[in-house]
Amino acid sequence: MAGKDKLNNTALDKLLKESITKAVTHSDGLGLSVRVRPSKTDKQNNMNWLYRYRIGDRTTSPQTIVLGNYPDLSLAKARKKRDECRAWLADNKDPKFEIALAIDKTIKPITVADALNFWIDEYAIGKRTNALKHRQQFNKWLVPALGHLPLSSIKKSHWIKTIRKRSKQYPVAAGYVLRNLQQALKYCSKKGYEIDRSVFDIDLDDIDAKKQNKRSQRLVEDDSWQRLEDLVKWLDTGNMMPYYRNLTLLLISFGCRTQEVRLAESKEFNFDTQVWTVPAAHNKTRDKDQAKGQSGEIKRPIPQALIPMLKSLCEQHKDGYLLGELKNSEAVSGWGGKVYKLLGHEDAWSLHDLRRTVATGLNDMGIAPHVVEALLGHSIQGVAGIYNRSQYLPEKLDALNKWQDRLALLRGDTNNVVMLGRVSGEAKKGRS
Structure with missing residues (x-):
């Protein structure tokens, strides 16, 4: 097996300032290397972390992806990314695609508002006569505080804190909002959205909500109309x-x-x-x-x-x-x-x-x-x-x-x- 962890921070800092005329590559081991290219501004060289791998056995052509730039991406973090790539390969996943997916999530994460509107537009509009009412309640109860935040980052405590801001004044409506929120997120989860499933553990007591009283009144009775x-x-x-x-x-x-x-x-x-x-x-x-x-x-x-x-x-x-x-x-x-x-x-x-x-x-x-x-x-x-x-x-x-x-x-x-x-x-x- 080839050696690993061959580089150190001192050597990298030296490469950053070293006078060179052409690109050179130095291996750190296990597929990770750093490519050094001469600077055009005479300040410091350009250094990129590379990861080289194969999909399949050694008869397949190797592929190379750029993990980041040094010193923005430190040696320790570059090794951590290399280990993530090796774990993906062990699960038969291509690191190139996994990195692209991670970048896409970072650049434009699915927000709470995105998810709630997705449920309204894709499900509730066709299935529920009160779909527009659901959207209005979400926009009043949840979106102002949480709508712009990544859905995957919202925990149970966030939902509870947000709903409780209005639940003391409107306890019955709070329960209605919670039920629709949980149904919306179950739908989104089935469609592949990443969510913290602790939201499904929230009950009415957690948010100080009440069930609507089910009165059974009739204006006619046996002895009086x-x-x-x-x-x-x-x-x-x-x-x-x-x-x-x-x-x-x-x-x-x-x-x-x-x-x-x-x-x-x-x-x-x-x-x-x-x-x-x-x-x-x-x-x-x-x-x-x-x-x-x-x-x-x-x-x-x-x-x-x-x-x-x-x-x-x-x-x-x-x-x-x-x-x-x-x-x-x-x-x-x-x-x-x-x-x-x-x-x-x-x-x-x-x-x-x-x-x-x-x-x-x-x-x-x-x-x-x-x-x-x-x-x-x-x-x-x-x-x-x-x-x-x-x-x-x-x-x-x-x-x-x-x-x-x-x-x-x-x-x-x-x-x-x-x-x-x-x-x-x-x-x-x-x-x-």
Whole structure:
């Protein structure tokens, strides 16, 4: 075996100043050498560290790469780089490519902002209706402090410190940000991004976050429909922005998700077939439905009582959003979370509780459970969900027409309305 560590710092400093007329090379051993070339400025010679190696046995041609310049790259560091090259060769990796990759990472490392935007653009935009909300939250919670830093350098403590700056004021939102961050980084990790995996060990307690309270409020109960009646009559007064009045009317008419109305466009409503087709992109359960071979769309018949209102909205907002504009989900939920106070209700309820209200009311009126589930746009589980592709349009239309009759009765419009199901004793007394 050839010797190693043949050079020393004294010899290198001497070579740096030595008078020479042509390039010479001095070996340090194990493939490392220093090439000395005469200086053009008469100050000091140019010295480059070289590493010479072969890919394969001695029948292959040798290759040479430049590791750096002396004295910028010291003798000790040059030997360390040589040992890295030898380790790469032992793993059947070409040092030339490995050095190029390392330089690329150093020159332009993947930043936190790069990774978060990669997840949004490559995954969330196509899979999540709230993708833009995720980006806004990342930009508010994480990007200002960490966005410009290399992703591979961010440790668990960095994530915790950054999120906790806002978590005391917004503990529920902090948990939401953490969950999305962890999902984003899992996706990035699968795509080859280098990350510190300790981020996946962070839990809600670490960042002083809280889970969102899952209230289960319904505005109708076995012994009283009073709260829903209060809401219907209040909507009829029109003492609110038209956007929110129309939004709420459609929520209590169809039992749909808030985002399905908020994102709805006029082109989704076909008045020839009298069907509202919610596109798969707006359907929360589209992934489950499409995994079963379904389109992911939700089809709801338009009851006769709603046609005038919907036609008017579609004519006013052709080629646009049904409600005339796109409000963000925070603004909509914020408004909806205050309505119960305006109506003087003791227990808080949200816009999503209107969906539970419609489901409860329809079941209370004797509508078949599978029809109610289809109207809500729930993914049907089990074998039935795989083999039964029916949209139940006739049954849905019958259910929605009966539901419109019930709403008309609650608002006091009893002309030609037949009451179905149970009614509270107070309601009976008031209308006898």
